[in-house]
Amino acid sequence: MTTAKTAPSYLERRDRLSHEVQSSSSHRVRLSKPTSNLFRDRVAERTKPLTVKDFNHLLELDSEQETLEAEGMMTYAALVDATLEYGFIPMVVPQLKSITIGGAIAGVGIESTCFRHGLPHESVLEMDVLLADGSVVSCSPDGEHSDLFYGLPNSYGTLGYALKLKTPALRVKPYVELNHIRFRDAEEFFARIGELRNADIDFLDGTVFQRNEYYLTTGKFTSSAPHLSDYTYLNIYYRSIREKTTDYLTVKDYIWRWDTDWFWCSKNLYVQNQFMRRLVGKKRLNSTTYTKVMRWNSKWGVTDRLDRIAGMHSESVIQDIDIPIDNAPVFLDFLLREIDLLPIWICPIGTDERSSRFPLFALNPDSMYVNFGFWGPVRSRGRRDPGYLNRKIERMTSELNGIKSLYSDSYFDRETFWDRYNGEEYSKLKNRYDPNGKFLDLYEKSVLRK
Numbered sequence: 001m002t003t004a005k006t007a008p009s010y011l012e013r014r015d016r017l018s019h020e021v022q023s024s025s026s027h028r029v030r031l032s033k034p035t036s037n038l039f040r041d042r043v044a045e046r047t048k049p050l051t052v053k054d055f056n057h058l059l060e061l062d063s064e065q066e067t068l069e070a071e072g073m074m075t076y077a078a079l080v081d082a083t084l085e086y087g088f089i090p091m092v093v094p095q096l097k098s099i100t101i102g103g104a105i106a107g108v109g110i111e112s113t114c115f116r117h118g119l120p121h122e123s124v125l126e127m128d129v130l131l132a133d134g135s136v137v138s139c140s141p142d143g144e145h146s147d148l149f150y151g152l153p154n155s156y157g158t159l160g161y162a163l164k165l166k167t168p169a170l171r172v173k174p175y176v177e178l179n180h181i182r183f184r185d186a187e188e189f190f191a192r193i194g195e196l197r198n199a200d201i202d203f204l205d206g207t208v209f210q211r212n213e214y215y216l217t218t219g220k221f222t223s224s225a226p227h228l229s230d231y232t233y234l235n236i237y238y239r240s241i242r243e244k245t246t247d248y249l250t251v252k253d254y255i256w257r258w259d260t261d262w263f264w265c266s267k268n269l270y271v272q273n274q275f276m277r278r279l280v281g282k283k284r285l286n287s288t289t290y291t292k293v294m295r296w297n298s299k300w301g302v303t304d305r306l307d308r309i310a311g312m313h314s315e316s317v318i319q320d321i322d323i324p325i326d327n328a329p330v331f332l333d334f335l336l337r338e339i340d341l342l343p344i345w346i347c348p349i350g351t352d353e354r355s356s357r358f359p360l361f362a363l364n365p366d367s368m369y370v371n372f373g374f375w376g377p378v379r380s381r382g383r384r385d386p387g388y389l390n391r392k393i394e395r396m397t398s399e400l401n402g403i404k405s406l407y408s409d410s411y412f413d414r415e416t417f418w419d420r421y422n423g424e425e426y427s428k429l430k431n432r433y434d435p436n437g438k439f440l441d442l443y444e445k446s447v448l449r450k
Contacts, residue, residue, distance in 0.1 A: 010071065013054060014128070014136055014163055021050065022134030028438055029132070055163050056100075058082040067125065068169045072102025072162040080255055088169040089251065092120045095258045096287040102162040108154050108361055108405055110320065110371055112203040112219065113170070115196070115348040119361075121153035122354045123168050129160040132438035136163065151429040154361035154421070156406060158442045159433050173221035175228070176203065176254040178247040180240075181216045186329045189214040193348045194325055194368060203254075206346030207241050211336050214346075215241050219254065231257055233282040236272060238264050238343065262287045264343055265375055269293060307379065314377045315389050316409065317341055322349060323402040324367040331372060334396050339389055345373035359425040360442070361403065369402075387411040406446040417443050 021029060029050055055071040061083055062068070068090065070079055076090065077097035083089055090101070094109035101120075103109070105127070109120045117123060126140040129148060137160075139149035152159060183189040189206070193216065196204055203219030225248035231237035237257045240247060249257065266272055269290060271280055280289075297303055307314045317339060323331045325348070335344060348370055355363040363369055378389055391411045397404050398420065404410070412420065426442060 010055075010057070010059060010164065014130075017050065017052065017055075017130065017163075018134045018136055020134075021130065021132070024134075028440065050161075052161065052163070059164065061086055061088060061169060063088070063169075066169050066171060067166060069164065069166045070101050071164050072105075072127075073100050074102075075100050076104070077256075080252065083169060084172070084252060087171060089172055089255065090120075091117050091123050091168045091170045093255050094120065095256075096262070097256060097259050098288045098291065101165055101167075105162055105165065106152055106154070106156055107407055110347050110349065112205040112217075112347060114371075115193075115204040115350050115368075116202075118350055118352065118355060119153075120167075121358065121361075122352075124149075125166045125168070127152075127162045127166065128164040130163050131160045132434040132436065147429060148433060150357050151359055151425070153358045154406065155426075155429075155442060156445055158439045158445055159429055160439075172251050173223050174251060175222045175225040176219045176249050176251055177222045177225070178249065178254075179218050180242075180245055180247070181218070183214045183216065184212045186214065186332050189216065190325055190328045190332075190370065192216060193346075193370065197348075197350060197368060204348055206348075207238065208332065208336075208342065208344040208346060209242065210342060216346075217241060221251070222248075228253075232260055233285065234274060234277055236261055259287050260285050262290045263345060263373070263375070266290060268376060303377070312379045312381065313383050314379045315384065315387070316376075317378050317389050317393070318375045318408040319373075319390070319393055320405040320407070321372045321393065321397050321402055322363070322369045322404070323372065323397070323400050324364065325370050326367065327400040327402070328370040328372075331396065331400055331402065335372065335374065338392060339374065339378065341374045341376050341378055345371075347371040347373065359422045359429075362422070363403070364401075406442075410447045412447055414443055414447075417447060 052073050055073040056078065057074060058068065058070045058079060060069040063086060068083060068088070075097060076093050076099050079101060080089055080093060092109065092111050092113050094104050094111050099109060104120045105124060126138065127149070128136050129139055129152065130136050137145045137148065139145040141149055148159065152162065183192065196218065201218045201220050204216065206214060206216045208214050228248050228250065229235065229240065230253065231240065232253060237260065261272065270276055271285065277285060303314065348368060350368060351363050351365045353365050355365045387409065390409055394404065394411060403420070421442065430441060
């Protein structure tokens, strides 16, 4: 049994937060934390912020049982640092350092181990959840609050907040060997993903650079490496996919390979230029910095003003869409033809009997899924209705029996939204765990701007 160093006061901090919520006179409360990966602009609302930033500790790492227990506001950057010291990482580590373990459960995280292990919430063993009335309940698959255990994923803090979680831990070797495989045919590309489901590999994701240029990247733990690449400063990881067939990274550098350049979105901030990278400095080349700049720009509208001067109209298209693998070639063709926002990240998701049990993000256990990640502004000369492209994406997602993540802009009308995200079951959960509506409901938080 290995216990990680932490303040021995989880129970004290939990009880203090519980009392704060119970004594709140505000009708509504919200989570206050130093990082956020929600990409929706909202009108400021009168709510009482809950300060939970100190729920950020690794409480225990059990090397014999291969499990870890961590507080919900612990970022994956801190969690990986703490567990790697003992030769473990979380089973699924979402691709950006600032994502918290609680956020990945409530907001559906994803990464390249998902082809084997499913989404992060599917492997959770138990969790403590803070409710709107200030009480804290322990949730497990078979306990009194099993409905909340399964209902919390994709609820985005509208049912409660995970203060502590217990999950499996994955034993690792020091290095990862990468192999980049090029495909020119989309049908062959997605068929190969299905074939690799049970292959002797540890990681699997892909990148679409343009039509007829698709890459699958497989990764495998290894105890030695003939050489090591470094994509934490001057070199850019996504460009290496086209340039190299085989590559080697340390485990830590592999986990955060996308973070240095926010996948490829750092190009929108002009920091893929070597001079700019040196000027900005290694410490600022990360998704946390870019997110702050993006929020600053959203507040002050700098790029909007520049677009108007240039006679352009811009729509932000920031989406992650999960599509059954049989329909993936059709969805990719739609994106290339109608949206034209490249590159596109591809992340396979394996499913099993657990996948259909989560009512707000239910996946068909008989089908593998493919996540399409595409993020950036799409500019045009002609003026379009607000959300023109995003609405197209939502319609196509529904037609192909897919589901979209709710961390970014959504345009569903209320009826369609609750049809897609199981409004009947959500109402039952809301009535049991937040009957007075102290938290926003999921439609208010995901779609409405105020």
